[in-house]
Amino acid sequence: MAPMGIRLSPLGVAVFCLLGVAVLYHLYSGVISNHLAAFRQRRNVDLRDLLALSVEAAILGGKEVKRVHEEKGLQEKSKGKTREGANDPLTMGDLESHRKMYNLIKNTFPEITVNSEEHDSVVDKSLSWSRVIPSEIAEKITGQNEVPAESVTVWIDPLDATQEYTESLLKYVTTMVCVAVDGKPVIGVIHKPFTDFTAWSLGQEANVHARSSYSTTPPKVIISRSHSGQVKSYVHEAFGNSTTIVQAGGAGYKVLSLLDLPAGESMDQADVYIHITFIKKWDICAGDALLRALGGHMMTLKGEEIDYRDAPLNKGGLVASVGVEHKDLLDKLPPWDLEKH
Template sequence: MSPMGIRLSPLGLGLFCMLGVGVIYHLYAGVISNHIAAFRQRRTVDLRDLLAVSVEAALLGGTEVKKVRDENSLNEKSKGKTKEGANELLTTGDLQSHRKMFNLISNTFPEVTVNSEEHDNTLDKAAAWSRKIPADILEKVEGGRDVPAESVTVWIDPLDATQEYTENLVKFVTTMVCVAVDGKPVIGVIHVPFTGFTAWAFVGQGSNMRARSSYSVSTPKAIVSRSHSGKVKSFVHDAFGNSTTIIEAGGAGYKVLSLLEVPSSETIPMDQADVYIHVTFIKKWDICAGAALLSALGGHMTTLKGEDIDYSGTALNKGGLVASVGVDHKALVKKLPEWDPENH
């Protein structure tokens, strides 16, 4: 061997190569991992597809709700009480609707956050979107409305107005889906299972609903909750006077529809109101779909102080709400008295 020469045995050469590969792996593993994470974050969702899936999910959930009620197999039980002491009920209709709706949306868009009123671990990997887009959506909404998946939050209410559902007051019952992008409601679907009617809207794109031609805010008809009312009647009278007509109704979805013009082709037993007011705590799956419908038609749903509601993060809205369309919403809010959420 020459004084300057170094010879590696095959074993030594193999160890050297392995060490080299190890060093390279550690150097680049973090880089590769970051690229994969960035790729995943760049995944997008076509909102027209998500609207179509939302409609399909609401219909599937509605079928379960109606079936359970028709068979009188509700098996109702209490989930506990609200802050105001009202029972929060759970029925087989709630659960079966949740399973259909949640699994369909989650399976179709696994990268999207889906929040439902109910929590059930029954998975159905076979639940799949039919790939059908309703004709009225194709007519009014353009495709290619892509947004980053991580900006999307879906809110599901598998059975709105459960209290009324157990009392067989089925006109108040709806199933609802809402899509929020960066916390703002963009897509709203409200399905009425016992009539088969489905209202939908995509903010900035279109809707199958419209606002009525006129509303009154001087002596309005105010629609409020019949089962989670708190001190809403005195609140409404303080705002608009003792002669104000108050309509008590179940379900936030129904109350929003009462502000709108139901298509003449539909036979839906529906109250007509000028303003929707709620003074107790309420969950975002109850109100997000309605907020999207109103927004698409130029209306508003805010807290009682006129603040926008963020539809990302926690489920509870503590600020109450006032909803309107076809009127000066800011002027409406100014009529409302001071409100303390802890005392209503």
């Protein structure tokens, strides 16, 4: 007697085949999705490319800042009051610069985190990086400098010194881009749109230099134009009543005042930059990177390094210098409770 077999109707065969296909689909889709996830995690970006892009973004934003001011189209309004009670203005210069800078960087590297001082719903997919590496960058930065995309955080300040911008104190105005890797600032770009000067750094390379000498007995200290009374008292307590204090707008400008800039740049000069209230990281990250490249420091008043991974607010104040013994400066600073001020 022949062994009994299992016979499937045509419908059964069709169902069996469909089940097989479904099983294979889920198996392969899982494998493919895992491979795609692994690919995304392994995606690297080259820091030289990011530097060239950051310079291009800062210059592009600067052109908008200058254009809006020349066309007298500021359309100034207030974002409210700062924690210290000062007016926090917003202009079309801020917004137009943000739109150019933010969209250019996100269109080029959509997988990296980009934080900007301004927020806007305008998306411009037409902006694309030129892919040009400026000659001065190509000469100084050679070889590959790749880092994982997920380790990168970019901080944009589309218009630093907005208050001064509204007052036509244009020497203080800058646009800035900073690239942090695992929270450490490695690329800094500070662009002055009204003189078309750009300072940049990557790692230990930069197109600017520290001055040949600095004074610390006492230093010349640069501080914010806003709420200078408390800062003056703090500085005099730290370094003595004979200390010269320079008031200026813009964190980017204050960092540049510590450096040796070309003769055509009309700048105040200072030995130390001190800030004793809360400050946002897009204001200071680029300057931090520049100072590090030159062997300088930007730390909290307690001597802590600033982490640029996530939260935008630096609550520790700051003291910045280059070409001096930074620890000696920190040792002279009196205790200061930022939460109470």
